[in-house]
Amino acid sequence: MLKEFGIGLSLILGICLVCQATEPIFPYKYNVEVLPNGLKVITIPMESNGIVAYYSITRTGSRDEWEPAHSGFAHLFEHMMFRGTEKYPGPLYDKIMTELGADANAYTTDDYTCYHLNFAATDLEKIIEMESDRFIDLKYNEQDFKTETGAVYGEYLKGKISPWFVLYEKLYDTAFDKHTYKHTTIGFEADVKAMPGMYKYSKSFFKRYYRPENVVLLIVGQIETARTLELIHKYYGKWQSGYVAPQIASEPPQTAERIAEVSYPGKTLPILMVAYKSDAYDPDNRLYIAGLLLEQLAFGENSDLYKRLVLKEQKVEFITANFSVNRDAKLNEIYTMVKSEDDLDYVREQIYMTMEQFKTEVVDDTRLEELKMHLRYSFLMYLDTPDNVAGNLANYIAITGGIETVNQLFANIMTVTAVDIQEAAQYYGMPAKRTVIILKGVES
Amino acid sequence: MKTKTVKIYLWGFMTSLLISSCAKIDDSQCVLLPVAEDPTICFRIYFKVGSHDDPIGKEGLAYLTSQMLTDAATQNNSYDEIIAKLFPLAASYNSSVSVEMTVISGRVHKDNLTAYYPLLTDAILKPAFNEDDFNRLKSNILNYLENVLKYANDEELGKAVLYQTIFEGTAYGHLPEGLINSLQNISLDDIRDFYRKMYNRQNVVIGLGGGYDNLTLEKLKKDLAKLPSGTENIATKNVPYDIEGLKVTIVEKEANATAISLGFPINITRDNPEWYALAVANSWFGEHRNSSSHLYQVIREARGLNYGDYSYIEHFPNGGRRQFPPVNVARHQQIFEIWIRPVPNETRHFVLRATLRELTNLVENGLTKAQFELTRNFLQKYILHYAPTTMMRLGYAMDDRFYGIQGSHLENFQNALEAMTVNDVNNAIRKYLQYDNLQIVFITNQAEKLRDDLIANTPSPIKYATPKPKVVLAEDKQIVKYPLDIKAENIYIVDVNDLFQ
Numbered sequence: 001m002l003k004e005f006g007i008g009l010s011l012i013l014g015i016c017l018v019c020q021a022t023e024p025i026f027p028y029k030y031n032v033e034v035l036p037n038g039l040k041v042i043t044i045p046m047e048s049n050g051i052v053a054y055y056s057i058t059r060t061g062s063r064d065e066w067e068p069a070h071s072g073f074a075h076l077f078e079h080m081m082f083r084g085t086e087k088y089p090g091p092l093y094d095k096i097m098t099e100l101g102a103d104a105n106a107y108t109t110d111d112y113t114c115y116h117l118n119f120a121a122t123d124l125e126k127i128i129e130m131e132s133d134r135f136i137d138l139k140y141n142e143q144d145f146k147t148e149t150g151a152v153y154g155e156y157l158k159g160k161i162s163p164w165f166v167l168y169e170k171l172y173d174t175a176f177d178k179h180t181y182k183h184t185t186i187g188f189e190a191d192v193k194a195m196p197g198m199y200k201y202s203k204s205f206f207k208r209y210y211r212p213e214n215v216v217l218l219i220v221g222q223i224e225t226a227r228t229l230e231l232i233h234k235y236y237g238k239w240q241s242g243y244v245a246p247q248i249a250s251e252p253p254q255t256a257e258r259i260a261e262v263s264y265p266g267k268t269l270p271i272l273m274v275a276y277k278s279d280a281y282d283p284d285n286r287l288y289i290a291g292l293l294l295e296q297l298a299f300g301e302n303s304d305l306y307k308r309l310v311l312k313e314q315k316v317e318f319i320t321a322n323f324s325v326n327r328d329a330k331l332n333e334i335y336t337m338v339k340s341e342d343d344l345d346y347v348r349e350q351i352y353m354t355m356e357q358f359k360t361e362v363v364d365d366t367r368l369e370e371l372k373m374h375l376r377y378s379f380l381m382y383l384d385t386p387d388n389v390a391g392n393l394a395n396y397i398a399i400t401g402g403i404e405t406v407n408q409l410f411a412n413i414m415t416v417t418a419v420d421i422q423e424a425a426q427y428y429g430m431p432a433k434r435t436v437i438i439l440k441g442v443e444s
Numbered sequence: 445m446k447t448k449t450v451k452i453y454l455w456g457f458m459t460s461l462l463i464s465s466c467a468k469i470d471d472s473q474c475v476l477l478p479v480a481e482d483p484t485i486c487f488r489i490y491f492k493v494g495s496h497d498d499p500i501g502k503e504g505l506a507y508l509t510s511q512m513l514t515d516a517a518t519q520n521n522s523y524d525e526i527i528a529k530l531f532p533l534a535a536s537y538n539s540s541v542s543v544e545m546t547v548i549s550g551r552v553h554k555d556n557l558t559a560y561y562p563l564l565t566d567a568i569l570k571p572a573f574n575e576d577d578f579n580r581l582k583s584n585i586l587n588y589l590e591n592v593l594k595y596a597n598d599e600e601l602g603k604a605v606l607y608q609t610i611f612e613g614t615a616y617g618h619l620p621e622g623l624i625n626s627l628q629n630i631s632l633d634d635i636r637d638f639y640r641k642m643y644n645r646q647n648v649v650i651g652l653g654g655g656y657d658n659l660t661l662e663k664l665k666k667d668l669a670k671l672p673s674g675t676e677n678i679a680t681k682n683v684p685y686d687i688e689g690l691k692v693t694i695v696e697k698e699a700n701a702t703a704i705s706l707g708f709p710i711n712i713t714r715d716n717p718e719w720y721a722l723a724v725a726n727s728w729f730g731e732h733r734n735s736s737s738h739l740y741q742v743i744r745e746a747r748g749l750n751y752g753d754y755s756y757i758e759h760f761p762n763g764g765r766r767q768f769p770p771v772n773v774a775r776h777q778q779i780f781e782i783w784i785r786p787v788p789n790e791t792r793h794f795v796l797r798a799t800l801r802e803l804t805n806l807v808e809n810g811l812t813k814a815q816f817e818l819t820r821n822f823l824q825k826y827i828l829h830y831a832p833t834t835m836m837r838l839g840y841a842m843d844d845r846f847y848g849i850q851g852s853h854l855e856n857f858q859n860a861l862e863a864m865t866v867n868d869v870n871n872a873i874r875k876y877l878q879y880d881n882l883q884i885v886f887i888t889n890q891a892e893k894l895r896d897d898l899i900a901n902t903p904s905p906i907k908y909a910t911p912k913p914k915v916v917l918a919e920d921k922q923i924v925k926y927p928l929d930i931k932a933e934n935i936y937i938v939d940v941n942d943l944f945q
Contacts, residue, residue: 051828082735098736098818101825103767105733120825146910147748155751157700158786162596196909265698266595269587302531307524314580317587339583370532377534377553381484385832441591 024407025376027383031225032403033232037241038213041232042403044220044389052221053386054127056115056135057398059216060209062185063110063327064246069194071180072152072187073205075108076195079148080202081115082106083140085133090144093130100126108185111327112398118387121222125231132235135210142199149195156192163264167271167439170262171331175275175435179251181330211243212236216397221386251329253277258435268441269317270338274351275331277433278324281399283409290416290424291332295323296371297363297421298354299334305354309336315343319351327399331435332428344438358425362418372414379410469650469665475845476661477653477838485660486551486835487537488651488772489568489668490842492677493642494544495622496615502630504622508581509638510539510546516577518566523577526563537564541620542759542773544679545846547651549772551835554655561660565667571639578632585621589944594697598887599764599785601695602705605943606885609693610709610779614682624944644674649845653838681776684709687881690930692898696891697940701750701786703887704796707779710757710876715847720860721872722757728819729806730755730782733767736822742802743784746916747908749795751785768830771839774846780877792888793897793904797926804879810870820861827857891937898930 030044065071084090097104102119119127140148159165168184176182186192217236219228254277279288299305299321309316319336338347383389396405477486498505514537517523530536537550548568552560593601604619611617622630648668652661687708712719730737732754735745739753754763757780759773782803787795811819831837831854844853888894897904903924912920 049828049832051832094735095818098734098822101822101828103826103829105767118829120828123825143910150748150909151744151751154701154749154786154788158751160700161598267591268595269591302527307527311524311576311580314576314583317584337587339587373532374534377532377556381534381551381553384482384484384834387832441595443595444591 025379025410026403026406027380028389030403031229033229035212035233035236037237037239038211038243039232039236039239040216040401041229042216042218042397043223043225043228044218045223045225046221046386046389048221048386050121050222051118051386052121052124052127052219052223053390054117054119054131055218055220055390055394056131057216057218057394058113058115058210059111059214059398059401060113061109061111061398062183062187063180063248064209065183065187066180066246066248069191070198070201071183071191072195073202074113075186076149076152076202077206077210078106078108078113078115079152080140080145080206081134081138083138083144083148085137085139087133087137088130093134096126096130102127109395109398110181110185110330112394114394114398116387116390124223124228128231128235132239135215136236136239138206138210145199145202146196149192152186152195153192156186156189159186161266163266163268163271163439163441166262166264167273167335167437170260170439171273171275171333171435171437174258174260174437175254175277175331176251178249179328180248181251181326181328207242208244211241212239213241213243216401218390218393218397220390248328254433254435257431259438260436261438261440264439264441265443266441267443268439269444270341270344270441271335271439272338272344272347272351273333273335273437273439274348275333275435275437276428276430277329278326278332278428279329280327281325283405283412286412286416286420287424287427289409289412290420291428292323292325293368293371293413293416294358294421294424294428295321295332296374297367298358298425299351303354305350309347309350315339315347325395325399341440348436352431355425355429358422359429361422363421365418368416368418368421372416375413376410468669469645469648473649474661474665475649475651475838475841477651477834477841478656479654479834482654482834484551484553484654484834485557485656486651486653486838487549487564488653488838488842489548490649490651490772490845491546491548491643492544492647492649492679493546494542495618495620496543496679496682497642497677498615498618498622498626501626502634503618503626504585504620505630505634505638506546506642507541507620507622508585508627508630509635509642510541510548511581511585512573512577512635512639513567513571514539514548515581517572517574518563519570519572520566521563529559529563533560535560537567540772542761543616543620543682543775545772545774547772547842549835551654557660561663565664568643569667569670573632573636573639575632578635582627582630586624586627589619589621589624589627594940594943597764598699598701598703599783600762601940602703602885602887603761603763603781603783605693605695605887606705606707606781606883607779609691609885610687610707610883611682611684614684616682616684616775616777619944640672641674642677643671645669645671646674646676649842651838651842653841654834679776683777687883689880689934690882690884690928692884692886692895692930692935694891694894694935694937695885695887695940695943696889696937697887699789699887699889702789702792703786704784704792704799704885705781706799706882706884707781708878708882710778710780712757712876713776713778713847714758714853715849717860718868718872718875719757720857721864721868722876723857724816724819724823724861724864724869725806725811725873725877726755726757726780727823728811728815729802731822732756732760732763732769736819739782739799739802742798743787743795747906747912748910749791750787753785753799754783756781756783771836771843774843789888789890791904791906792886792894793902794906794923796884797904797928798923800879800882800928801923801926803877807873807877807879810873811866813866816866816869820864824858824861827854830854887940895932895935895937898928898935899932901927
């Protein structure tokens, strides 16, 4: 019999924020169990006013869409999974969710698809029964399929109104030749348009990827682990394993800088994107971890570059960076909205120079320590509700398949030195790894 | 070394407590939500000022003033120094401005309170009002109005035009961000004057929540008492002009899909006990981003025409980015609002007909007992998700203060649900909802064609990519010819570039 208990939040944060680097950052006690069919279940009991967060993390995202002309299917399934089963057809599923007052939704990324619910703890068994049912026995006919593909194309068109959508389509298409990161999560437009005729393929997609070995259940909140696991065994035990891994082509090393321009059919300030090829997420890769810290040190809100371009010279509306935390090597992105087209070259040069500066100069130790403090507080302050805990862990679990990586990541971050940062800038900041996209509005 | 620094800070903190002025913010101006086990401290400092206080010709002044407090330098620190000091704390503060409320809010871990507190209070008490910050913030707001809102988010654009049109000629009649020409007219002196006048001691309400101690509360009360004395800004209700008939504003732009918003003013806010019954009706008809919404079922689920269809009895800005109602956007005059997410251009007339037909059915027939019970059961659990954190609960408590609600709105909601009957809901529908007098907004292309179709009541046949059940097709036969009495003089076409001037 497992004996577990939630710890008061103040105790957790009080202890961990002053703890030594070697102590694990994740403050809650958790349990991991793998069913014979390969389904992994992570339970995290915590005080939560009777609310439970239930995340079905399916480790299939747009990255797994490796067959040519079949992009967008991971996201399509985010929709199809609400179509129901024989036992609980879509309308009945919706009705029961309404009766339960559950907050049920889903999202898709490049690396995973996540189905998440928040509900009253008293409804745990009903939720487990219904969630297992749709993962095991999803049923939809060709008509349902076509209706949903139409809604997805509508979503594509709705997205396209944003200059960021246009920018990212161009960025990924330009930066990648072979790897499936070449397309955005919603997919290439031609593929999304052609979806209605791919009913049969959709069945094969589901059959290969929606398997227990490819899913992690993350259950957080007012739960008792032993009872929860008993229910999981009862309802998910019959789910047959049979995951077939995607055949994702490796991206050959980029050997020269790539530059492209793209037009946005509306009015916008110009956007400049400077992206460098990164590595796959690996908390034990010292260079990779140091590279993650470079994001904030060189290009974040507290960086010299931000202060110069945004506050002092006011050449850009903002500048920010998003460095890759992905299953495969993706991109470290630095992007900015430039106030005048005339300054695009200047701003680009400033970004390049900043990268060069980090290659040649060693960052101040105080700034590095402040960043480490920032990262720890940022992580811990948002572990205050079941949904926030699950939401913050989902990406790490999707990438690695487990929760342990979080402690590993933060422990290793604490040991990064100024010299590591310099080496990371030298390694990741090579011009040959760079892709630059400039977006301009047609009506601007 | 680190310990020593902390001690010095603490000493400074205590000393300033002893020597600060005797003036104090009254206990009645405090909304407190102590949560001893919460390791963080939540601040929501509410000022009774909002965009309805913008002088004519200076629309956007309240918004820009608040930004000059929270996103700019203070007399003690330049803005880059503030960023640098907040950064290791992983804390921040920001301001939100709606028509009648300005709230400066922030959250910090107890460990970091000593470093955080003076930054927050300096922002409120000692803004620097520098030219550089002023130019930067103004330019950002102009970019939002000129580019982002007009081109990159037709759904928010539709809602903005709806509010602007319904409240035209009143102090609610412009976005909090302001108007493009008016923003150009705002000077730093305007900001200084507005700040002096509105950020006064009588206008402030302190919201404090989480694991704070009494010392912090007392210090905050004394520090905010340094605000100048002034006149309490008592909000007057901005009653819009009556809408007579079906009025249509068509915003013309190159759009590959049509966003639709419609609504009318309602004479009820959450402090009225009947509000809860109306909330049940609204939840059944259009619960935000939820497939339980009846409109969603009709337009999205059965017909696949868009991504979602919802309705509201309270202001709900940025609905595409949130799942649950926002806090601190309270107002004394609300509208009933329907949000139709973009539909294919060729179905826009059909979808308007379908929507108004459903609204008419709701008003004429009300809810059945089964619909009522399902919705009540749903809400009894669903509203548990509204305020999961101390910060959100504090936000609700501030709104309770705004509306003068005794106890807690969310608890009252639960109690009201418990006692409610289907008759209460249907009485509220009959009393507050109607379908004859509405403002409708389209964001679309080929505006003149739409105008002609609306005036002529041209049938709007619909084709689907997939076969539909007989019941849907039978209903469609009624929808395609559903008559709408829209008069030529009630249709107004505007080019997107001419908005918000």
